[in-house]
Amino acid sequence: MNYWLFKSEPEEFSLDDLKNAKARRDHWDGVRNYQARNFMRSMKKGDQGFFYHSNCPEPGIVGIVEICREAYPDHTAFDPNDKHFDPKSDPENPRWFMVDVRYKRRLKRLISLQELKEYADSELAGLALVRRGNRLSVLPVSKPHWNFILKLER
DNA sequence: GCCAACGTTGGC
């Protein structure tokens, strides 16, 4: 099993929005970055992910989700009225993909970016999230990093 | 709202 981290602006789509969605699951659309797309295409059903709130008063990890459907074409790229429309993505040869994720649980407390950064040069060295200038919206988390972050929760 | 960091685009 592999581990990931999904960023979302809570004003756009929060952990609670996912929790309140039908069957507590939804598709993760709108990713328009090749590296993030490639990560999504390598996700397997059952993989786990952190749900991270970005661009908000207290950025940090708020919950855990599970991949419940593997990558398939992101249809929002074909819709001219969609915010993430990309005329270069052809339905015959889609450029962008998405996965479905299911809400698992909320963390007992928010683990802030600030707190995670304290370990950027030790336990969490190499974690893409705490590397300077990182802008990836979907990124991998190693198993040791995953376990370490879960230990911080307590 | 500012701005640093980064990815993408397109002229050459």
Added chain:
DNA sequence: GCCAACGTTGGC
């Protein structure tokens, strides 16, 4: 293939 211009992300 280089690189300047531009757009976006996201912390602060």
